[in-house]
Amino acid sequence: MTNQKTFTRILLTAIANAGLIGGAYASPLVYEPINPTFGGNPANGPVLMDQATAQNKHQDPSLASLTSSQSTLDQFNSQLQQAILSRVASSVTSSIVGTDGSLKPGTINTGNFSINIAQIANGNLQVTTTDKSSGASTTFVVSGGQ
Template sequence: MKCLTSVLLGLALLPCVSLSVQASELVYTPVNPSFGGNPLNGPVLLNQANAQNHFTQHSSSGSSASSANSALTQFNSMLQSAILSRVSSAVTSSIVGTDGKLIPGTVETTDFTITITNLSAGVLQITTTDKTTGQTTSFQINQ
């Protein structure tokens, strides 16, 4: 009973005992060096990111074959542009007079028909027709 009395006395005196408790503000310290963290954390974070990265880039058939293929494709594209430029120059020379003005008439190529019509004084209508699809495009210019 004596033991119980001392425990009860201790509990009764507990509110009278002052305990010293200290607290401070919480301070956020960034880990990532991009946001102000320690620069020594950079390699660790990069290695963790690379370890979690499961993306793999699929290549079609090796780098040397694809680079040769792209070089060949690029050459063919440049050759096609050069040929189209020459055809365009030939068509332009046949529809433009020596004075630099367009000559009304019709010019036919393998794929297109270009018709230049004089609508009124100085106004020309140019109509381009695609022979395979039949689509036409027209615009007017002042000469």
């Protein structure tokens, strides 16, 4: 048994020494970020965004209910209404804004709305829009109007 113990010791010592003699060579680890937000290559941005978009299973409930509950005709009518209201707002704006860009105090009435522009303290103007059918109104102040 002593020969076997001696042989085992010699074998283990040789294996341990072989590991020490050969040594392991490695270069230092260097962290290189992938995400361009944290200093990575800017070319990675679109790829990361595409991956994130593909993995995103969340749907905004407010957007989903708008598009799924409206027919194509309803969506078209809604867009048409917004376009017409935008033109009406542009024409009202041109009648309440002077050539120098300042608001002119006064009242403008359209079919459904009344817009009142009043001079208040410190040269500010208060714009109040009232819905004639419901009586609801909204007000905001514009500074620097003369």
